[in-house]
Amino acid sequence: MSTELLANHVANQWTCGSGTPTPLFDPVLGTELVRVDATGLDLAAAFHFAREQGGAQLRALSYRQRAALLTAVGQVLQANRDAYYDISTANSGTVRNDSAIDVDGGIYTLGYYAKLGESLGDRHFLVDGEAARLAKDPLFQSQHILTPTRGVALCINAFNFPSWGLWEKAAPALLSGVPVIIKPATATAWLSQRMVRDVLNAGILPPGALSIICGSSAGLLDQLQAFDVVSFTGSAQTAALIRSHPAVVQRSVRVNIEADSVNAALLLPSADSADSATALGLLAKEVAREMTVKAGQKCTAIRRVLVPAHLYDAAAQAIGAQLAKTTVGNPRNSAVRMGSLVSRAQKNTVEQGLSLLQAHTELLCDCRGMALLDADPAVASIVAPVLLGTRDPDANATVHEVEVFGPVATLMPCRDLAHALELIRRGQGSLVASLYGTDPAALAQTALELADSHGRVHVVSPDVAALHTGHGNVMPQSLHGGPGRAGGGEELGGVRALNFYHRRSALQASSAVLAQAIPAT
Known part of the structure; x- marks a missing residue:
């Protein structure tokens, strides 16, 4: 070069x-x-x-x-x-x-x-x-x-x-x-x-x-x-x-x-266990994708993941299973699916932010122990995906305020839909929130509830599972920006x-x- x-x-x-x-x-x-x-x-x-x-x-x-x-x-x-x-x-x-x-x-x-x-x-x-x-x-x-x-x-x-x-x-x-x-x-x-x-x-x-x-x-x-x-x-x-x-x-x-934007993904509650499993699968796939695409270096990436309390453990397992499939290392190797952060300075910033979040959360899935493909960990600016969790998001202000600009997200439980909306709004305005569910009426109502505090509300239901453009993918046809903390642009x-x-x-x-x-x- x-x-x-x-x-x-x-x-x-x-x-x-x-x-x-x-x-x-x-x-x-x-x-x-x-x-x-x-x-x-x-x-x-x-x-x-x-x-x-x-x-x-x-x-x-x-x-x-x-x-x-x-x-x-x-x-x-x-x-x-x-x-x-x-x-x-x-x-x-x-x-x-x-x-x-x-x-x-x-x-x-x-x-x-x-x-x-x-x-x-x-x-x-x-x-x-x-x-x-x-x-x-x-x-x-x-x-x-x-x-x-x-x-x-x-x-x-x-x-x-x-x-x-x-x-x-x-x-x-x-x-x-x-x-x-x-x-x-x-x-x-x-x-x-x-x-x-x-x-x-x-x-x-x-x-x-x-x-x-x-x-x-x-x-x-x-x-x-x-x-x-x-x-x-x-x-x-x-x-x-x-x-x-x-x-x-x-x-x-x-x-x-x-x-900055601490974007959220929400799994809507459902009384039907089959519907919950379907929606959870959609959420887990999208969360893992958003954590690993561009090594999580997207202003629109998912940072907070909210699920009904009884699905907290199942969600951790489902997202972890998706992350475990991700090979990390030198992008010149065709087997690698996630490359590096852009610099050593950015790696240091991500590691500092991750340490801050870890002090207030539990480790649910830590891929940092996996071997890097064709990359020297002492040289490469690579941080493998990390899924954190907090079982008390009401008392944990840090997870709603700190954005780690890398492959890091935090899972949290919610009691009901009203509680979930309250937690999402603690992000103080975001670029995008995504919703996952199977009931069109519930998804529509929730999307309208969140519209005032988000530039974009991305709704993923089974009928668009293979069609939607992605939580974090910005299309020129749609607005990019958001109120409050997201900049107001x-x-x-x-x-x-x-x-x-x-x-x-x-x-x-x-x-x-x-x-x-x-x-x-």
């Missing part, structure tokens, strides 16, 4: 940092891969160029024309897909199926928004609802519209999805006509940088439409102006710093946050994603003027 210094792309040119580079490592082998540095970049010029040059050229295009750009971007990425898989394996330590979630998920999201943009046609703004009459005479009306913001979208991404995290933000922004500056997490910036490099080298996008800065983010927020927007995925601590920055507090820069959700990159305004005028401004389609 190369140890090149990855260049940043700002103000329509590739530029290397002038400071001491940060090395990126293979989390399984421990070898150095590439280096990144953003020291000395002219950030003011970078933001100005993107805002004035990239933004103007994107806004001059219609939604249909911008959609064509997204299609072309997707074609470039598809052509280089194998290289992205190799980088994902080397820099993120993921098995092929997990790399697919990131790489192919990003390409799929681009394609989805390309098709959506085609359906929006040749307009340069969106119509929001019907015109409203403002006086007794219908001649004078108000029509709400959405126009692209005349600023930059600063997209700050987390380390776990260097491809999907990039394109699920960039696709709606570019389709909206807003230039994008990408700041990937340093530890896994290689994949993001390579994808952006391939797209820019293909000459698809207008100059300034897409930029990338790899390395330290110092000074980025200082460049923000009133009509810029920030889309952030990461820790609640960093989110708080962003929200308190003068650009946000004083200049009202719009911010979207997707942060909203991403994706089909055309809703474009709202963040537009400004809503009301045109108050005669029907003749409105007819000129908004021609009939």
Whole structure:
């Protein structure tokens, strides 16, 4: 593997940092891969160029024309897909199926928004609802519209999805006509940088439409102006710093946050033992999958598992049996089903969080004693799956507050449905909750009860056992985000994603003027 210094792309040119580079490592082998540095970049010029040059050229295009750009971007990425898989394996330590979630998920999201943009046609703004009459005479009306913001979208991404995290933000922004500056997490910036490099080298996008800065983010927020927007995925601590920055507090820069989330999975109580067994099987399979996919490094992964009290032991056995089938080790070995965490630093963080949870729980299934395949435990950033349990979740605040960002989940019993809902809400707002049962009426009622505190409620019943997309899998058609602790943000959700990159305004005028401004389609 190369140890090149990855260049940043700002103000329509590739530029290397002038400071001491940060090395990126293979989390399984421990070898150095590439280096990144953003020291000395002219950030003011970078933001100005993107805002004035990239933004103007994107806004001059219609939604249909911008959609064509997204299609072309997707074609470039598809052509280089194998290289992205190799980088994902080397820099993120993921098995092929997990790399697919990131790489192919990003390409799929681009394609989805390309098709959506085609359906929006040749307009340069969106119509929001019907015109409203403002006086007794219908001649004078108000029509709400959405126009692209005349600023930059600063997209700050987390380390776990260097491809999907990039394109699920960039696709709606570019389709909206807003230039994008990408700041990937340093530890896994290689994949993001390579994808952006391939797209820019293909000459698809207008100059300034897409930029990338790899390395330290110092000074980025200082460049923000009133009509810029920030889309952030990461820790609640960093989110708080962003929200308190003068650009946000004083200049009202719009911010979207997707942060920590102690997501829950709930097995609904049932009087029928056969139904309970069926639903328990569905839950056990999904919990094990969510614990092991991406080594549990997903903001949407299941962290708390709630079951009727009399099924606590059975659930522990069922989930443990699923976890026991998981082979862990070097993702280059085709027999391995779960790879590593992204770095030694992340491994240390997971182990510290796990120790904290263990002090308040019991060990139900500990796979850390299993042999790793083709991996040296002294070098590899691997933590095998661990299922914890607490029999008194009411008195155990820690399990509702601490998120271990790895292959760790905690099982807990509930007396009845009301008790379960109370426990789930102690997560203080989450990205997703999943429900498992066989009674459509009970599942529907419970889903509606949880909707106010979750961005997404994922319901798994026997009729969709082979169809559902997964508790933790984020689809562009559905909302991604959540209230409270989860950050209070909203991403994706089909055309809703474009709202963040537009400004809503009301045109108050005669029907003749409105007819000129908004021609009939």
